[in-house]
Amino acid sequence: NVLILDFGSQYTQLIARRVRELNIFCEIFPYNKIPEDLSSFKATILSGSPFSVRAEDAPHPDLSQIRGKMPLLAVCYGAQYLAHFDGGEVAPSNIREYGRANLSFVDDHDPFFEEVALNSQVWMSHSDTIKKLPTNGVRLASTKDVENAAYRIEGEKTYAIQFHPEVYHSTDGKQMLENFLVRIAEVPQNFTPNAFVEEIVAELQEKIKGDKVVLGLSGGVDSTVAAVLLNKAIGKNLYCIFVNNGLLRKNEFQNVLDQYKGMGLNVKGVDAADRFLDQLAGIEEPEAKRKAIGRVFIEVFDDEAHRIEDVKWLAQGTIYPDVIESISVKGPSATIKSHHNVGGLPDFMKLKIVEPLRMLFKDEVRRVGATLGIDPELLGRHPFPGPGLSIRILGDITKEKVRILQEVDAIFIEGLKSHGLYDQVWQAGAILLPVNSVGVMGDERTYEKVVALRAVESTDGMTADWVHLPYDFLMKISNEIINKVKGVNRVVYDISSKPPATIEWE
Ligand code: XMP
Numbered sequence: 402n403v404l405i406l407d408f409g410s411q412y413t414q415l416i417a418r419r420v421r422e423l424n425i426f427c428e429i430f431p432y433n434k435i436p437e438d439l440s441s442f443k444a445t446i447l448s449g450s451p452f453s454v455r456a457e458d459a460p461h462p463d464l465s466q467i468r469g470k471m472p473l474l475a476v477c478y479g480a481q482y483l484a485h486f487d488g489g490e491v492a493p494s495n496i497r498e499y500g501r502a503n504l505s506f507v508d509d510h511d512p513f514f515e516e517v518a519l520n521s522q523v524w525m526s527h528s529d530t531i532k533k534l535p536t537n538g539v540r541l542a543s544t545k546d547v548e549n550a551a552y553r554i555e556g557e558k559t560y561a562i563q564f565h566p567e568v569y570h571s572t573d574g575k576q577m578l579e580n581f582l583v584r585i586a587e588v589p590q591n592f593t594p595n596a597f598v599e600e601i602v603a604e605l606q607e608k609i610k611g612d613k614v615v616l617g618l619s620g621g622v623d624s625t626v627a628a629v630l631l632n633k634a635i636g637k638n639l640y641c642i643f644v645n646n647g648l649l650r651k652n653e654f655q656n657v658l659d660q661y662k663g664m665g666l667n668v669k670g671v672d673a674a675d676r677f678l679d680q681l682a683g684i685e686e687p688e689a690k691r692k693a694i695g696r697v698f699i700e701v702f703d704d705e706a707h708r709i710e711d712v713k714w715l716a717q718g719t720i721y722p723d724v725i726e727s728i729s730v731k732g733p734s735a736t737i738k739s740h741h742n743v744g745g746l747p748d749f750m751k752l753k754i755v756e757p758l759r760m761l762f763k764d765e766v767r768r769v770g771a772t773l774g775i776d777p778e779l780l781g782r783h784p785f786p787g788p789g790l791s792i793r794i795l796g797d798i799t800k801e802k803v804r805i806l807q808e809v810d811a812i813f814i815e816g817l818k819s820h821g822l823y824d825q826v827w828q829a830g831a832i833l834l835p836v837n838s839v840g841v842m843g844d845e846r847t848y849e850k851v852v853a854l855r856a857v858e859s860t861d862g863m864t865a866d867w868v869h870l871p872y873d874f875l876m877k878i879s880n881e882i883i884n885k886v887k888g889v890n891r892v893v894y895d896i897s898s899k900p901p902a903t904i905e906w907e
Contacts, residue, residue, distance in 0.1 A: 447479025647674025648789030840890030
């Protein structure tokens, strides 16, 4: 297990992902919440930071339980931190040190640089520079502009680097992380999907014992993998609930429910479409829609959870990025739980919480899912928002609008699949605009709805770019939609990136 101390760098999660790619388990902690018991950690990595070590309010944690007691790798801010407080000197740099650089000197006898090219490309991102190494510091590498690009501390397994090995532009970055963690720190590479499954199943059995657990399935990857893991651990004591809010994709409720049953899950499908649509009637404002859906979902789920006698646990498909966000240096973002505060907590939210995936990144959830034998098609599904089609129907929602959008969406998604484009796209869907436009069909003039198609590339939804779908494909899909879906006479394609636009239109 490796400890990553976060000083607020935008790259901290990337460090964790690179370490995990080496099949080494690691956990991120904010610099001001260092765990008291460090006995399970075999090495520590210090992240970068937006701060200057010379600033009064910069992170200055006490590392006395770490430094010299276990192998330590200090990245960027971390490297400056060690220098600044231990006899070295950190000062503003005269030249901008940002972007690609090449190593110009490397101590190739040091195991840290084993199998690293002598002029390897590295990624710099800092405005301070280390003018003088700390006490017992030994220079290991330089670039043209940065003399002290890497150093170690004599007599310790402490290494420090000014550049960012976690960023892909650092060509040998992963090799350096491997050199530090495997060759120098001798951390075992035993974190594999199989090992995770084995360990978490035992842990869940130990924790839950003979209790009953309730879990809300959404059709998405996270809740599905969480359910299959729990099912493996506790079998029929897992009660899954899959709610139809009437805003799912066409035929999705029945198809996914059948799929869940086929996987041996103890699942109850609850068709609450009318209840949701009743409560949504006349609501136009996007946040009001989200709140209404959140409220009804909680009511429906609470009713169902009450039917399970003596249930003790609520399982959730929370994954590691959510956990990091909630404990981050900056603190949880203020908006996350707004709707949970309305009118006190429903009973099911007073249950004990179990989150089998809380230590995994999304790609790891998929790999665990594959190990568990879950259908690759299910694991490769695009993300779909909780409020479903409601936020893709601009303005108020009616049954007829949902029907139109479901038809359009199905043609688009099926088309992506049959043309081999689905897996190149991170998320796709259709939007029903509150606009009628004039068209002509046969001899008749029509005045019908406009739909927009949206397909984006992204890694985490935070930024996104529109996908350059082939014109021929767009032409076919547009024709098919207008010919087959009554009520639509015009199709447009959204060519906005995020930022400044968002993925959803509401
Ligand atoms: P935006 O529109 O903010 O979307 O660029 C980013 C990602 O978040 C999804 N999204 C939601 N997911 N509830 C959800 O569960 C919501 O209210 C919601 N709004 C947006 C969106 O589909 C995209 O993947």
